[in-house]
Amino acid sequence: MSKACAIIVAGGKGKRMGTDIAKQYINIGGKPILYYAIKAFVDCSSIDEVVLVTQKDEIQYCKNEIIEKFNLPVKKIVEAGTERQDSVYNGLKSIQDCDIVLIHDAARPFVSRDIIENGIIYAKEFGGAAPGVTPKDTIKIKSDDGFSLSTPNRSTLFAVQTPQCFRYDDIRQCHEKIKRNNISVTDDTMAFELYHGKVFLYEGSYKNIKITTPEDLILAENFVKEV
Numbered sequence: 001m002s003k004a005c006a007i008i009v010a011g012g013k014g015k016r017m018g019t020d021i022a023k024q025y026i027n028i029g030g031k032p033i034l035y036y037a038i039k040a041f042v043d044c045s046s047i048d049e050v051v052l053v054t055q056k057d058e059i060q061y062c063k064n065e066i067i068e069k070f071n072l073p074v075k076k077i078v079e080a081g082t083e084r085q086d087s088v089y090n091g092l093k094s095i096q097d098c099d100i101v102l103i104h105d106a107a108r109p110f111v112s113r114d115i116i117e118n119g120i121i122y123a124k125e126f127g128g129a130a131p132g133v134t135p136k137d138t139i140k141i142k143s144d145d146g147f148s149l150s151t152p153n154r155s156t157l158f159a160v161q162t163p164q165c166f167r168y169d170d171i172r173q174c175h176e177k178i179k180r181n182n183i184s185v186t187d188d189t190m191a192f193e194l195y196h197g198k199v200f201l202y203e204g205s206y207k208n209i210k211i212t213t214p215e216d217l218i219l220a221e222n223f224v225k226e227v
Contacts, residue, residue, distance in 0.1 A: 002099035002100060002124065003048045003049070003097060003098050003099050003100070004046055004047055004048055004098070004099065004100040004101070004102065004120050005047070005048060005049040005050070005051065005095050005098045005100070005101050005102070005168070006041040006047050006049070006050045006051070006101070006102045006103075006104060006116075006163065007051045007053060007088060007091035007092065007095075007101060007102070007103045007104065008034075008037055008038060008041065008050065008051070008052050008053065008104050008105075008106050009053050009080075009084060009087050009088060009091065009103065009104065009105055009106060010022075010024045010034055010037075010052060010053060010054040010058075010062070010080075010106035011053055011054055011055055011080030011081070011084065011087040012024070012084070012106075012107070022055075022058070023107055023211055023212070024037070024106040024107055025061075026211075026217065028109070028217065028220045028221055028224050029221065029224030029225070031070070032065075032066055033106065033107060033109045033211055033220070034062070034066055034106045034109075035066055035070055035072070035109075036109030036110065036224075037104060037105075037106050037107075037108060037109045037111070038050060038052065038066070038067075038072050038074060039070075039072060040109070040110075040111045040112075040113070040116065041102070041104070041111075041116065042072055042073050042074065043113075044113050044116050044117065046116065046117050046120055047102070047116065049075075049076070049095070049098070050073075050074045050076075051074075051076045051077075051078055051091050051094055051095060052067075052074055052076070052077045052078070053077075053078045053079070053080050053087045053088070053090060053091045054077065054078075054079075054080055054106075055079070055080050056079045056080070059077050059079065062077055063077060076094055078090050078091050078094045083184070085175065085178065085179075085184070085185055085188075085191070086179075088103055088175060088188060089175045089176075089179060091103070092168075092171065092172045092175055093172075095168065098168040099124075099167065099168055100120050100123045100124060100165060100166070100167060100168060101165070101166055101167075101168045101171060102116065102119055102120070102123075102163035102164070102165045103162060103163055103164050103165075103166075103171075103188050104162045104163040104164075105162045105210055107210050107211045107212065108161065108162055108208055108209065108210050108211070109211070109220065110205075110207050110208055110209065110220075110223050111161075111162070111163065111208050112205060112207075112208070115131045115161075115163070115204055115205060115208060116163060118131070118202055118203075119131065119163050119164075119165035119202070120165060122165065122200050122202055123165035123166050123167060124167070125200075126198075126199075126200040127166065127167050127170055127192075127196065127197060128164075128165070128166045128167070128170070128171070128189065128192045128196065128197070128198075128199040128200065129164075129165045129166075129199060129200040129201070129202055130160050130161070130162070130163075130164040130165065130189050130199055130200075130201055130202075131160075131161045131162075131163070131201075131202055131203065131204030131205070131208065132158045132159050132160040132161050132201055132202075132203075132204045133158070133159050133161070133203075133204050133205070133206055134154060134155065134157065134158065134159070135154060135157050135159050136206075138151060138154060139151070139152055139154065139157055158201050160187065160189060160201070161204040161205075161208050161210070162187075162210075164187060164188045164189055164199075166188070166192060170192070170196050171188060171191070171192060171196075173195070173196075174188075174191040174192050174194065174195045174196055175188075175191055177191075177194075177195045178191050178194065178195070207223060209223075
């Protein structure tokens with residue numbers, strides 16, 4: 001029987017939010033954003049282990065004020081690295097005997113069980129998979145001097161979300177290679193594409209937002225009320 005693990009990356013500071021605390025600790029519906037992200041995975045029977053990655057000086061806070069306070073079965077909290085990819089690599093190194101790993105942003109509290117379970121299925125089949133949605137807006141390619149260069153066909157565009165899901169051995173090797181070669185990536189699908197192959201893109205949800213700005217908090221409060 002294969003084992004599926006989730007790495008929740010909560011190492012960011014959320015500067016665009018303009019608050020004194022990291023965005024994953026902001027309360028929505030009376031609970032921290034990070035609580036909802038963790039709970040989505042621990043409540044999913046297809047997930048065998050959840051690893052939380054956060055800043056060194058926030059580990060004890062997470063343990064006391066989120067894991068223990070809300071009785072979440074997370075036994076492993078790992079120190080974040082300098083960049084997001086370093087944090088993911090630290091999380092990957094902390095896992096043993098894993099077949100499929102799902103890497104999720106702590107600032108996405110509304111990931112659904114379907115997105116999680118479909119990610120596991122597609123990662124088993126294709127090696128790498130990520131959810132996402134077609135952009136609602138028309139997208140322009142912009143020149144350095146501020147003018148439009150072209151307009152891509154919106155039906156071919158895909159706004160990638162998390163969790164990004166992979167066969168564990170494959171994505172760990174990809175992260176080892178980008179670290180060894182000093183390559184920066186914006187997400188884990190990019191690491192996979194560089195060294196392993198194509199990533200299967202499957203349907204996510206417009207509700208699976210990444211909370212980044214104060215405006216996102218308004219949406220998040222409404223989503224919590226719907227639950």
